[in-house]
Amino acid sequence: MYRQKKPFRDTTCSIVQDSPIYLKAQQKDTPNREKRLDCGVFRRQHPPTEHKAYSRVEHDLARLRRLYYFTRPYRWRLLTGIAAVAVAGSLGLLFPLIVRDLFNTAFQVGDRTPSIEDLNRIAVIMAGLFLTQGLFNYLRVYNLSLVGEGVVADLRKILYSHLLDLSLLFFENRRTGEITSRLTSDITTVQGAVSQALAQFINQLITLIGGIFFLFFLNFRLTFVMLSIIPAVIIAAAYFGRRLREISTRFQDQVADANASAEEAIVGIRVVKSFTAEQVERKRYATLIDNSYLLARRRAMVRALFIPSTIMAMFAGIGVVLWVGGRLVLTGQLPPGDLIAFLLLTIFVAGSIGTFTGLYSQLQEALGASRRIFELLDTVTDLPEPDTPVDLPHERERIRFEGVSFKYGDRNGEEVLREIDLEVKPGEMIALVGPSGAGKSTLVSLIPRFFDPEAGRILLGEIDLRRLRLHDLRATIGIVPQETHLFSGSVGANILYGRPGASRTELVEAAIAANADEFIRNFSSGYDTLVGERGVKLSGGQRQRIAIARAILKDPTILILDEATSSLDSESETLVQAALERLMKGRTTFVIAHRLSTILTAHRILVLDRGSIVEQGTHQSLIQAGGLYRDLYEKQYERNALR
Secondary structure, three states, X not given: OOOOOOOOOOOOOEOOOOOHHHHHHHOOOOOOOOOEOOOHHHHHHOOOOOOOOOOHHHHHHHHHHHHHHOOHHHHHHHHXXXXXXXXXXXXXXXXXXXXXXXXXXXXXXXOOOOOHHHHHHHHHHHHHHHHHHHHHHHHHHHHHXXXXXHHHHHHHHHHHHHHHHOOHHHHHOOOHHHHHHHHHHHHHHHHHHHOHHHHHHHHHHHHHHHHHHHHHHHOHHHHHHHHOOHHHHHHHHHHHHHHHHHHHHHHHHHHHHHHHHHHHHHHXXXXXXXXXXXXXXXXXXXXHHHHHHHHHHHHHHHHHHHHHHHHHXXXXXXXXXXXXXHHHHHOOOOOHHHHHHHHHHHHHHHHHHHHHHHHHHHHHHHHHHHHHHHHHHOOOOOOOOOOOOEOOOOOOOOEEEEEEEEEOOOOOOOEEEEEEEEEEOOOOEEEXXXXXXXXXXXXXXXXXXXXXXXXXXEEEOOEEHHHEOHHHHHHOEEEEOOOOOOOOOEHHHHHHOOOOOOOHHHHHHHHHHOOOHHHHXXXXXXXXXXXXXXXXXXXXXXXXXXXXXXXXXXXOOEEEEEOOOOOOOHHHHHHHHHHXXXXXXXXXXXXXXXXHHHHOOOOEEEEEEOOEEEEEEOHHHHHXXXXXXXXHHHHHHHHHHHO
């Protein structure tokens, strides 16, 4: 399964190490030993699910094969469940035949006189049949339920792991609520398709084929009457099933939009309340939910027309069978027990056809959801790992930009950076200033490879960043952003995010160096204090100092400070600035400065305007030279004086 004819490197399918699929893959001799699952096998064995050269049926089969790939770690449970389904379904077909003997015995069909012992024997056989069938039904439900739950858990872990490997550009173009909807509701929708649906299909297939065989055995003329309605049912199933899938896919998209809208409002609840926009958000969410409700109504209407009409057609056929069979019994051409057995088998066959229609509708919904899931799994990162990565250079503090240009794809080709040439020496502090939109944040975002340049290259030591493993590169870089993001755990857990294996002593030392230990100890729970979602329980200065402690604990060789003090009050800024000075000591540092007073001691100040470095030098030399930096400094000085 996991062997390939030639090596294949697919960095878009990372698997968490405790996944059963990953563990199975590690037991095989795969060319790629970097804890990755060869999900590229999907692309080689099956057609791309949205390629126009393939028919709808081929797309459906390709998605189903990809879904059932995830059952491989549980194949023995799946096979046990399927075997139990087959046995239980076969035993179910014996029930009408036993009833046939029971009624023919009771009505004394033939020359032999019935006895109580005959009836007792039939009753014992029937009881044994029910008990045996119940046992196999237990095995079916238990094993297939475990398969379904396991597949859903694996699929969620695989999809989440893959999402973490995608670049920032992907997340900038997608809403969080839409992504989480695919992780939750879409995967839940496909759960039945990979477990219960397969078992139901086999069970109903056995019932259908076996039932028709016994119907022919009992009376072939009645069987032809019963089968005459099946073509109409199949045509209806094909038509309604296609409509159901289209509506279900649109419904899932609409629900994802509603989830995204709600999540945006909840995350920005302070802004919502400050602008008294509760009613606006209510209307927006209500509109999206109403749209999804309209689609749900259409889906319910299709189901209401589809399944009941199929059942009605089948029971109409049963009525005809009963009428024709009754005439045969009255004329002595058919024993009463045979007619009752025929009716039971007809109900079984009708039920299996009705179940097939339900399974078909469930399958169409699952295919619609799987399209959205595989759309994410098929998304390839625009920051590929190198085929032959090299180790980090010994001189990992020196950075050089050579003719670097960059543009965002959604800005009509406008270059954000233009032919940047820059060499930063080890331990040097570089300050970036300039008007808004000059390209400061973009320039520092290229260093940890959040994006790759359109032209030119960036070197760490003497090695192009694209030749390094992303993990190795980013492990050497610490970032303190303007908007600090804390996770909803404890203060200590947020600091340890910088180096999860650090000791308690190292944790406290990092907090002390960041001027955070004092206020942390003033909390009743100390380092175990919960910060709330996004650190909402802490002030801006406290959040920023925790972020600095996190960076100190990481102990990076390269440091990026993106306006780390711009939104703080004077007292907090003083404490944070002191912590930053400790953090910058001995490290190559890039500082995006909003307050120019914080970069007076920088080794070099780079002035950016419209994507180019227009000035560079020390604070004093730039002031003396005049130009954009001096204008910015004087304007800021005047504003501060007016305050």
